[in-house]
Amino acid sequence: MKTLFIDRTKCSGCGACQAVCSLVKRGEQRPSEARIRVRRGGGPDTQYVTVCQHCAEPVCLTACMRGIIDQDPATGLVTRRTEGCFTCAACKVMCPSDAIVYDSRLDAFVTCDLCGGNPPCVAACPTGALRFEEPAGASEDLRNKYAQALLGGKEAE
Amino acid sequence: MAQKVDLLIIGNGPAGNNAALAARQADPDMSILILGEERHPEYSAPALADYLAGELDLAGVTVNTYADYARRGIQLHLGDEAVEIQPQEKLVTTASGAQFQYGKLILATGSFAVQLRRMQGTSLPGNFVMRTLDDVDAIAAYPAKQAVVVGSGAIGLEGALALKQRGYDKVTVVEALDWLSMKSFDKHTSDLVADTLRSYGVEVYSGEGVQSVEGEDRVRAVRTSKRVIPCDLVLWGVGMRPQTALAQKTGIALGALGGIQVDDRMRTNLPDIYACGDCVETTDRLSGQKAMNMFWEPAARGGMVAGANCAGREKEFNGSVALFLTYIGDDCPVVALGKTERDLQGTPYQLLEDENHGHYRRVLLQDGRVVGAQLFGTLEGFNLLLDQIQKQEPVDTTLLQREDSGKYPALHLSLAAYLQQLQNRMKKFSR
Amino acid sequence: MERTVRYALIDLQNRTTGLKEVQAGWFGTWGLLLEELGFWWRLDPSAVALTTGPLTGCGAPGTGAMTWSYLKNGRVQNLTGEGRLGAALRYAGVDALLFYGRSDAPLWLEVEDGKLSLREGKPSYTTLAAGKPSEDTVVVTFRPRGAVEDKYFPLSDGALSRRLLEKGISALTVDTAGGLAVADSQRLAALCVDLYHWAAQNGPAAGSRQQPARFLSLDHTVGFESPATYLNPARSPEEQLFAALGILWSPRLEGRSRRADTAALLEACLGIPCTEGDLDALEAHLAQLRQRNLEGGDQ
Numbered sequence: 001m002k003t004l005f006i007d008r009t010k011c012s013g014c015g016a017c018q019a020v021c022s023l024v025k026r027g028e029q030r031p032s033e034a035r036i037r038v039r040r041g042g043g044p045d046t047q048y049v050t051v052c053q054h055c056a057e058p059v060c061l062t063a064c065m066r067g068i069i070d071q072d073p074a075t076g077l078v079t080r081r082t083e084g085c086f087t088c089a090a091c092k093v094m095c096p097s098d099a100i101v102y103d104s105r106l107d108a109f110v111t112c113d114l115c116g117g118n119p120p121c122v123a124a125c126p127t128g129a130l131r132f133e134e135p136a137g138a139s140e141d142l143r144n145k146y147a148q149a150l151l152g153g154k155e156a157e
Numbered sequence: 158m159a160q161k162v163d164l165l166i167i168g169n170g171p172a173g174n175n176a177a178l179a180a181r182q183a184d185p186d187m188s189i190l191i192l193g194e195e196r197h198p199e200y201s202a203p204a205l206a207d208y209l210a211g212e213l214d215l216a217g218v219t220v221n222t223y224a225d226y227a228r229r230g231i232q233l234h235l236g237d238e239a240v241e242i243q244p245q246e247k248l249v250t251t252a253s254g255a256q257f258q259y260g261k262l263i264l265a266t267g268s269f270a271v272q273l274r275r276m277q278g279t280s281l282p283g284n285f286v287m288r289t290l291d292d293v294d295a296i297a298a299y300p301a302k303q304a305v306v307v308g309s310g311a312i313g314l315e316g317a318l319a320l321k322q323r324g325y326d327k328v329t330v331v332e333a334l335d336w337l338s339m340k341s342f343d344k345h346t347s348d349l350v351a352d353t354l355r356s357y358g359v360e361v362y363s364g365e366g367v368q369s370v371e372g373e374d375r376v377r378a379v380r381t382s383k384r385v386i387p388c389d390l391v392l393w394g395v396g397m398r399p400q401t402a403l404a405q406k407t408g409i410a411l412g413a414l415g416g417i418q419v420d421d422r423m424r425t426n427l428p429d430i431y432a433c434g435d436c437v438e439t440t441d442r443l444s445g446q447k448a449m450n451m452f453w454e455p456a457a458r459g460g461m462v463a464g465a466n467c468a469g470r471e472k473e474f475n476g477s478v479a480l481f482l483t484y485i486g487d488d489c490p491v492v493a494l495g496k497t498e499r500d501l502q503g504t505p506y507q508l509l510e511d512e513n514h515g516h517y518r519r520v521l522l523q524d525g526r527v528v529g530a531q532l533f534g535t536l537e538g539f540n541l542l543l544d545q546i547q548k549q550e551p552v553d554t555t556l557l558q559r560e561d562s563g564k565y566p567a568l569h570l571s572l573a574a575y576l577q578q579l580q581n582r583m584k585k586f587s588r
Numbered sequence: 589m590e591r592t593v594r595y596a597l598i599d600l601q602n603r604t605t606g607l608k609e610v611q612a613g614w615f616g617t618w619g620l621l622l623e624e625l626g627f628w629w630r631l632d633p634s635a636v637a638l639t640t641g642p643l644t645g646c647g648a649p650g651t652g653a654m655t656w657s658y659l660k661n662g663r664v665q666n667l668t669g670e671g672r673l674g675a676a677l678r679y680a681g682v683d684a685l686l687f688y689g690r691s692d693a694p695l696w697l698e699v700e701d702g703k704l705s706l707r708e709g710k711p712s713y714t715t716l717a718a719g720k721p722s723e724d725t726v727v728v729t730f731r732p733r734g735a736v737e738d739k740y741f742p743l744s745d746g747a748l749s750r751r752l753l754e755k756g757i758s759a760l761t762v763d764t765a766g767g768l769a770v771a772d773s774q775r776l777a778a779l780c781v782d783l784y785h786w787a788a789q790n791g792p793a794a795g796s797r798q799q800p801a802r803f804l805s806l807d808h809t810v811g812f813e814s815p816a817t818y819l820n821p822a823r824s825p826e827e828q829l830f831a832a833l834g835i836l837w838s839p840r841l842e843g844r845s846r847r848a849d850t851a852a853l854l855e856a857c858l859g860i861p862c863t864e865g866d867l868d869a870l871e872a873h874l875a876q877l878r879q880r881n882l883e884g885g886d887q
Contacts, residue, residue, distance in 0.1 A: 008563065012795025015803055016784045019647030023770070023777035029647050030679070030767025032724065039567070040723065041574040044740070044812040045797045046557055048567040062175065062457035065203045067220040073182045086204055086213060090454065090482060093492055093539045098568065120777060124784040126649070126806055127793035514700075514721040537722065563797050574723075581718035 001075040002132050004036070004112065004119065006049045010129035013038050013047030017121035017130055021112075024120055026105060033103050035112040036121050036130075049130065052099040052111035054078045060091035060100065060111075082108035159248060159256035162190040162232070164467050167239045167249070167403070168265030169193030170202065172434025172456040174221060176263050176464030177231045183468035189231045190257065192249070196236035197290050198222055203453055206315030209293045210322040218290070242407040244427045261429050261467040264404055264417065265460060268397040268435035268451050270312075278370025283390050287316050288397070301389035303327040305379040307367050309337035311483045312394035314350070317359050318486060320392070328359045329386050331379065333366035341481040341493040345510070346531045349517055353485045397451050399436040412438040414449050421473045423463035431467060433459035433474075442476035442547055443495055443528075450477040478547065490536050495529030495546045496521055509579040520579060525551040527576075541572040552576060589615050589866065591642065591858070593683045595625065596704055598697060600756050601689030605697070605704035607682070614870050615642050615833065615854060615862075623877055625686060629659050632688050636751055638674070639684040641834025643850075645675030645768055646857050648780045649787060650836040652803035655822075656735075656748050668822035668831040669735075669743035672726045672764070672803040679766035691756030699762040700725075710758040713739050724764045730757065734818050740810050741802055742818040771859025779852055787840040794840070806838040825878075829871045 021034040031037070036051040054071075058078050061069040068084040069091065071077065085108035092100040092109055103110045112119075114132075122132045164180050166173045169191050177189050199221040207213040226233055234255065241250040242262070249257045270286035273279050285296050304325050306317040309332040320328045330337070336347040351361045362381065370391055371378040378387045399416040401409075410426040412418040416438035423431045434456035441448035455477035462472040481493040498508060498521060507522040520542060521529040526549050530542035545552060556562055556573035593612045598605050612624045628635045637657045644651055654674025656667045677685065680702050694710040700721055711719075716727045717739070728737045730752045735744040752758075770776050787806045795801035799809040810816050822831035830837055830850060837846045847864045854862040 008567065009797050010793070011797060012793075012799065012801035012809060014795060014801040014805060016647075016649065016780070019804060020777055020780050020784075022767075023647055023773045023780065026767075027773045028767050028769045029645060029773075032765045033767070039571060040738070041557055041570040044557075045563050045800070046570045046574070047797070047800050048570070050567075059454070062461060063454040064457075065171075065201050065453050067171070067174070067199070067201070067457075086201075086207065086217065088203060088482070089484075089490060089536055090480075093480070093482060093536055093543060094454070095540050096544055096568070098540050098571070120781045124781045126784050126788045127795055128788060513719060516721075578718050578720070581714060 001054065001077060002117075002134055003054050003114070004051050004122070005131045005133060005135070006051075007129045007131065008048050010127045011048060012127050012129070013040060014126060016124045016126055017049065020120050020124045024115065025110075026103065030104075033101055033105075035099070035101060035110060037101070039098075050098045052078065052113075053097050054114075055096075059094045059096065063090040063094045064088075065090055077114065078111065079113050080108070080110065082106050082110060085109055159258040160190070161188070161258045163187040163260040164189045164263065164464075165249060165257050165259035165261070166191045166263045166265055166464075168263075168267055168434065168436075169195065169197075169199050169233075169235065170265060170267050170434060170456065171199075171220075171453055172267070172460035172463075173263065173265035174199045175457045175460030176265060176431075176433060176467070178229065179461040179464030180468040181229050181231060181464075183465050183470050187260075187468060191226075191231060191233050191235075192237065192239055192251065192257065193233070193235040194238040195289060195291065198226065198233070198235070200290055201453075202288070203311070205287055205290070205293050206312070206319045208290070209287065209296060209316065210319035212322075215290075239403060242403060242430075244407060244430060247429065259429075261431065263423075263460075263463050263467060264409070264425070264430065264432040264436060265434045265456075265463075266400040266403060266436045267456075268399050270393065271396040271398055272393055273395070276367070276369060278372060278376070279391075279393075281370060281372050281376050282374070283372070283376030284370065284393065285390060286393050287312050296390070296392070297323070299390060301325065303388040304329070304390040304392060305367075305386050305388045306330045306392045306394060307379075308332065308394035308396070309334075309363070310394055310396075311481070313392075314338070314354070314483055314485060316392050316394055317354065318357055320390075321357055321359055327388070329388070330354065330359060330361045331365060331367055331381055331386070332361075332363040334363065336363045337361065338481065338493075339497075339499070341479075341497065342491075342531055343498045343519060346491070346493070346517065346519060346533055349533045350485055350491055353489050357486060397435065399449065399451075401436055404432065404436070412447055414438050414447055416449050421475070422466050422471070423459055423474055424466075431463040433463040439474070439477040442478050443549075448477065448479070450479045452477070452480060454480070478543075480543070489534055491531075491533050492536055492539050493529075493531040494539075494543055495527075496523075497529055497531070500529070509576060509583060511579050511582040513582065518579060520576065522552070525553075527552060527572075538571075538575045541568055541575055544568065545572055554580060589613055589860065589862075591615060593624065594681060595639075595684035595686055596682045596699075598685060598687045598704070598706065598757070599689050600687060600691040600695060600706075603691065603695065603706050605706060607704075614873055615858070615866075625684065626664075628686055628688060633659050634690070634751065634755060635659070636687045636748070636755065637684060638677075640674040640678055641832055642858060643853055644834030645678040646770060646776060646834075646853065647804065648776075648835065648853055649783050649804055649806045649841070650830075650838055651675070651834055652805055653822075653831050653834050653836045654743075655831055656744050658748065658751055660747075665747075666822070666828070666831075667744045667748055667818070667820055668828075668836065669737075669818070670802045670805050670808050670821065670836055671737045671741050671743055673728055673737055673743065673760075673762060674834075675803060676726045676762040676764045676766075678768050679764055680762060681766060687752065687755055687757055689755070693756065694753075694758045695756055696759040696761070697757065699760070701763065702766060713759075716759060716761055720761065722763055722765065726762045726764065727759070728761070729759045733815075740800070740812065740816065742816050745818045745820075770857045772856045776853070776856035779849070779856060783841060783844075783849065786844065787838060790842065791840050805836075806840045825871070825875065829867070829874055832874065833870075
């Protein structure tokens, strides 16, 4: 299954992806509740983006104290039945990609669900840093356990 | 006549249900049956405090409905306790006399709440624990206006607030150890928690243990080492123990801590019998030792491993961690993992802490590795710390200043920024 | 084309802050010539304003636009910048800031959770960054060389910055937890994707890891080798028209009709019909204001 990958050498931190996500998923421009977010580490050249990596063995799924996180056995897509979320935040504190945000309209914790296979954030990325593709072999390993300390496994230098 | 079932699961909590789910996903055809002592479909025990407070109703704490089970082809036999396992015959018998012939068996019998039976007054009406839905229904039905909550784990803290929300005139938390949640929090974190409880009108006493419960026909008061507290109800939150009576009787090996012994495939010493959840001993990822980490996440994950393996997979369970996570009221999360400063006494360590905008953060490092963290009032950054505490790799807080910082994993940079910010705050505002 | 504009009056003399509303015409374009807010200059000729346009922060490329204004020898000086500050203020429910009066002791302004607080002191960037309530808080410091956002992004020249320092304001921080309601978020999203995608197809990408981009910007990046200097990106009347509306059109969107796109964005954000004719009328109106301003006429 295709997932979102960020090539950090190209990411300028402009925030286009976050802005578009907010409009599409949140219905207003509220960047702090977008499911893809620019993170500014604070030092020069440390900007990057966090977004759900649809880990092969998602910790959030087992951490969820209401059992509302599902994973499609065929594709690996991780989704949630957000109407059942009682905001225990277990998923948020355990996510290795720091990809989970609170959506104040749904009153639930949410993540990227890849927008039905046509994510507008990718179309919006002006530098081409954000890509939507099948994970390559090396990245597959990353997704295998808790998949994501290395967000954006492709460090093309 | 015994009902034949490929996979029989004893226990309807997160371990049992995730086992069923994983088995079904691995094998669409095998017959799976969950045998549960309680009559309810799976519900979220961590949400019981919200249920007690009236914030969630029964539907709101239910995890799987009958429809969910039906859709997955998972059979249920509820409200009936398994009383005997005959491993040679692969037969399980219940209290009502029902019998099941299993291909594989998973024990997910969970835990029970400790009740101090030998203490005076603990059998009087008005003594409660909060482990099951029925416990909460009983508390809700019991006429009381003043409560004493014993213990300061999640049950104690959340239970106290829930009773206050139900309109109790007076709720008092009594903790025997020096301060609240001493195994997870250092004193400052604990003081913040206590202050927050007090702001909700809950009285808090620590460093005093309960000696007896007073009353003739019902609970009237609690006597501690320092005072007598009048009350109509006592809620005991003094610990959980694994439910292993059935396992022990069957000849299934228990470990030194009293939990069922399993390997990393969740197999017990008996063939075709697996176990998972609160009733088993797991390896704590931080200490490398066996532990009873009785939390939702290791139970759910252990269940998935057991279930998948019963369906022919070869999954491994990679250990558990004791993550303390709760909310004091709606706005105040508290989370802790790893060693406290108390745990590190006598060894060299570094403490980073900061109080800012109502948030308190405390990070403990040893040899440049993050070994413990406590957050109060915020959860931001905790997953960085959790990740690092589990990995036990040295952190370089100057990572951001390096020329080649871009080569490092993004979350390492975030962690470096986070720790650097704490260090900067401490320099400016050192006490 | 009327709108309600919320501005924060920062009274540095009395050390108070307050939110006020004003009815503004012309899509609420109160930037540049401060038509609706200009009366404050009669009360304090050294007042400094930071204004945003109705498109600021909406998400389209170039909508990090904001404008500083002050009076110099009776004439309005405008400095447009691109960054997170203006957008963050709008997410906090503040469309403009007006600094009025003077404080002897240095103060800094904190905007958090929609609340404004004046605090004593002249903290350095490092101190402010260390004390940020959340990782995304915008930190702007006013130095003699100019106003700087998040340590590296210049927002103004020294003249503006020194005026603020002289008035006693040394820095400001704004959290970004808020949001901006828009009339038609799906249409706005589609427009944004269209614009960003067009730019991506239309020439080499600006910005990379070593050259972080300004917020929502397609062109303006910052390198770290030497301190960047401020350049006003809105000098021509047409650029100023768009800046007043809260957008700086990138040359990488060459080949599109800026006016048509601006009208579409305004409609999607505000939910009122907007035509290119409306933009023409606005441009003429701004020209009139500029004329009056040059002749020192009555504001």
